[in-house]
Amino acid sequence: MDYTACNACGECADVCPVTQPDEYQMGLSSRKAIYIPFPQAVPCSYILDMEHCLGNNPIACGKCQDVCEKQAINYDDTDEVITREIGAIIVAIGLDVYDPTEMDEYGYTRYDNVITSMEFERLICAGGPTAGHFVRPGDGERPKRIGFIQCVGSRNPKIGRPWCSNICCMNTVKDTLLLADHYPDVENVVYYQDIRAFGKSFEDMFQRSKETGTRYVRGLPGDVEEDPTTGNLLITVENTTSGKLERHELDMLVLSVGVEPPKDLAKISSLLTLSKTSDGFLMESHPKLKPVDAPTRGVYFAGFCESPKDIKDSVCQAGAASSRAGALLNAGKITIEAITSQIDEENCTKCGVCSRVCPYGAITWKKGEVPVVVEAACAGCGACGASCQFGSITMRHFTDDQLVAQVRAILAEKPEDKVMVFACNWCSYAGGDMAGISRIQYPATNRVMRTMCSARVSEDMVLEAFRAGAPVVLVSGCHYADCHYINANRQTVARVQKLWNKIEKAGVRPERLQLEWISAAEGQKFAKVMKQMEDLRRTVTAEEIEKAKEALKPKPKKKPKPKAEAAAAAAP
Secondary structure: OOOOOOOOOOOHHHHHOOOEEOOOOOOOOOOOEEOOOOOOOOOOOOOOOOOOOOOOOOOOHHHHHHHHHOOOOOOOOOOOOOOOOOOOOOOOOOOOOOOOOHHHHHHHOOOOOOEEEEHHHHHOOOOOOOOOOOOOOOOOOOOEEEEEEEOOOOOEEHHOOOOOOOOOOHHHHHHHHHHHHHOOOOOOEEEOOOOOOOOOOOOHHHHHHHHOOOOEEOOOOOOEOOOOOOOOEEEEEEEOOOOEEEEEEEEEEEEOOOOOOOHHHHHHHOOOOOOOOOOOOEEEEEOOOOOOEEOOOOOOOOOOOOOOOOHHHHHHHHHHHHHHHHHHHHHHOEEEEEOOOOOOOOOOOOHHHHHHHHOOOOEOOOOOOOOOOOOOOOOOOOOHHHHHHOOOOOOOOHHHHHHHHHHHOOOOOOHOOOEEEEEEOHHHHHHHHHHHHHHOOOOEEEEEEEEHHHOOOOOHHHHHHHHOOOOOOEEOOOOOOOOOOOOOHHHHHHHHHHHHHHHHHHOOHHEEEEEEEEEOOOOHHHHHHHHHHHHHHHHOOOOHHHHHHHHHHOOOOOOOOOHHHHHHOOOO
């Protein structure tokens, strides 16, 4: 379809013999196989539904092409791949609405007069399938008693959706005001857990809704039945305010459905190396200081992809994202992080492990070649350096030698009285600061060593701590689903699990190596963990410490063989 030639005359749709449910009208009306997606579509041009069109491969119809004077319809048109060089990306991919068919306790799939809030919007809209005449889908009659159930698909950990969808409460309040304005005789009942009206003038709207006569019942219905004669719905609900079980008869029931991350978010996340929070939304670089920045430089967020938000917040975030992107593009040059990885080409075995563990894709590697660090993309987590068995890759300012030297210095005197703590710069280390400024007391036996990420803590650093006489070693970092470096702490988990097996085989209690997730705001948890570490330290005997020193003595490091020597060893 040539949208530049189409003048939206509509003659093509008039002659089209194919009808399909209209997605925009929530399937409450139909459309043709050639159609305008919705009235305000830009550009205002007809599109072809090639899945249902009869005019392609082979042409069995072609009526729309015959009547199009502008010759805008081309059945031979194919998808086109467009290549562009860009300097910034704004991720604004929207949302998906929860499908209540999987939660059918309210009878959405069984009763015609149970609809979603999205279907309600179309029924009451002047541009909807009923031209604004609000009727029941079951019999076309105007309802007199309407119920709204909140938090359908939201705030429900049982179905994997613990988050608040943000928009549902006020959307229902708005709907009750619309009904009161157009149909003053309609009785509205809202079943809710909590009404969250925290936006500007939202509380005023809520109060106006109650003043119109809308009844708010604190409690979610436990049972919905249909009267087969009238089509009315019988609702059983416990009013938690009065403590009484109530039974209501309604003409229509509206499910206020929540929202969820779009289904293609995983693809976008993988494509742009983005991190997701535990609820499935994209994670920003910093919730306060960089709320629209992705951990990957040059990528910014706008709208629902980052968290549920209303139109106002989405517009604000879009403005902030475009401003951040504009500042980056207008700068002419960028300042990169000084803490980046570097490769020792002489010692590199060209195995490519560093490339595979990099969460940012900042290390490019081809088989048989030395990997290359793209410094502009490197964020300095250090996962690559900790994963290299040959010491061929490390981080500036946080080299292996520097970190091991710190471990030895910390444990040089009376190591048996100390707990060796490796702390992630962004979370657990900051959590220690939070405990300090909050004046939360905890044992002074811990010795905290800062690393940019828990993934920077290599096997050698942990073993060196035990060799130096540390009774207990703690590796701590960001919460598992909230890693500052996208998903680098997954490398931490794998490495610590490997170490547990290794030290246990050597006869060392694996409990002496601990792994904890502590956020920057969890000063209380930091103090609690330190107390637990001190309690554990007191259980470690001097004999255990000496045994660990002996059992974990270092072995000669692997050294890559020169090419000639390697070839000779491989020869038969």
